[in-house]
Amino acid sequence: MSVTLSDVANRAKVSPATVSRVLNGNYPVAAATRERVLRAVDELDYVLNGPASALAASTSDLVGILVNDIADPFFGIMASAVQAEMGCQDGDGTGRAGGEKLAVVCNTGGAPDRELTYLTLLQRQRAAAVVLTGDTVDDPAHAAAVAAKLARLAEAGTRVVLCGRPPLTAHPDAVLAALPFDNRGGGRALTSHLLELGHRSIGHVAGPAERTTTRHRLEGHREALAAAGLGGDRAGGGLTVHGPYDRRSGYEGARELLRREPGLTAVVAANDTVALGVCAALREAGLRIPQDVSVAGFDDLPFSADAVPALTTVRLPLQAAGARAGRLALGTEKPPPGRVAEIAAELVVRDSTGAPRTG
Incomplete structure (x- = not known):
């Protein structure tokens, strides 16, 4: 019933x-x-039923953009790029493919229940499209619940796009396109860079343990360590601490790593914001960057090149990925083959990494 x-x-x-x-x-x-x-x-x-179901068959001009934290530049850049596509016009001043859309940013705070609630609300509003950005919790039950919600949205005519998020394992046809970031490859490249410089005592201030992005970046880090013969405790988590994707996490994480391993020569941070906190803790401990300890971030956020020293990091094309997601959501770009197109990660070497100290 x-x-x-x-x-x-x-x-x-x-x-x-x-x-x-x-x-x-x-x-x-x-x-x-x-x-x-x-x-x-x-x-x-x-779900809507009876006479209301007829309304659900047609979509509105609303586009929902789900983000974990709009104050985080990682999400802000992608959301801005998606939203910019909603107002793009052709050279003659007329709107593209059905006219302009109203983009609404839904800030979940990383909470799984809020994510599901926003999807329900967007279904009520018969959203023309939904773009989910960033990672998700590494939980099969939540993944199944999200997939089921997206399947109902797709059935009602909503175009669903994932940007920087892993493809669905359940109901994969509910998603028009998935644009996942190569976080694993980026993590592997970053740690390999440090190993090639000669580092063997490398700490990792990772993101929240329950997030998919954290798992993938950490897997890449550990793959590089294992390839260099550095398994055991280091590859298994002895030099890894977890925390939020914020500056305080980097600061506290670096202090904990120094407590565990006073001879630490390099730190990989969960992202560039975390890397700033790492740098602050190292300076407070009287350590120079990179002469005493090298530091690397991830994402290549706008401030990374202007940090002192400039951060070595992994560049993710956040603006380009968001713009592409926006075009897919509007229907002005064709979906990729197989509905999945992985976004490459690029190592960017700057002044915050160097060869380890000797003596």
Whole structure:
């Protein structure tokens, strides 16, 4: 039996009118009440039915862009590039392929439940397209839930694009295109660079352990160590610490690595922001970069070249990837063969890495 609006109201302990207001967004509702209604919608998997289903067959001018943290330049750059494509026009001033779209950035904070809630809301609004950026939690149950949501969006005519995110394993046809970053290859190239310089005591301040990007970058790092014969404790995590993708994590992570291994000669950071925190901790400890300890980041964010010293990092073409995702979402670019096109990572060597100290 289909779930009704009344069923949602009963689960949320509100009136059907309140449920309607939350779903339509046409009347102010208290934040706690709104959250309760949306939780009930997710728990019951409520979908439009009856006369409303006819509306779901046609999409709106809305495009949803899901990000983990809009304050993080990694996501901000991609979201901006996607949004820019929504307003692109042909030379004669007319909108492309169906006109301009209204792009709405949905900030999940990296929370799996918020990601699912935003997908439900975008389904309610009959979004023309949804672009999911960045990584996801490394959890099969959540992956299956997201895949099921995206499948329902696709069935209703929404164009779904993944940008910098692994392809779906379940319901792969729900996604028009997936543009994953080669995080594993980038991690391998970065650590190989340090090994070629002569480093053998290399620490890793990794991202949150439950994120797919963290796992892939760490796998590349460990592959390079193993290829150089540095297995055991170092490859298994003895010189690895985890934390958020922020400066404080880099600072605290570097201090912990120095406590574990006073003879540390290099640190690979989860991203460029984390690398700044690493550099601050090393300077506080009286260590020079790179004369005493080399530091490398990841992503090649805009400030990386202007840091002192300039950061060695792995360049991900965030703006180009976001723009391509936007064109795919609009239908102005054809999907890649097999619906998947991996985005290459490029090693960028700057002044923050050098040969290890001797003596």
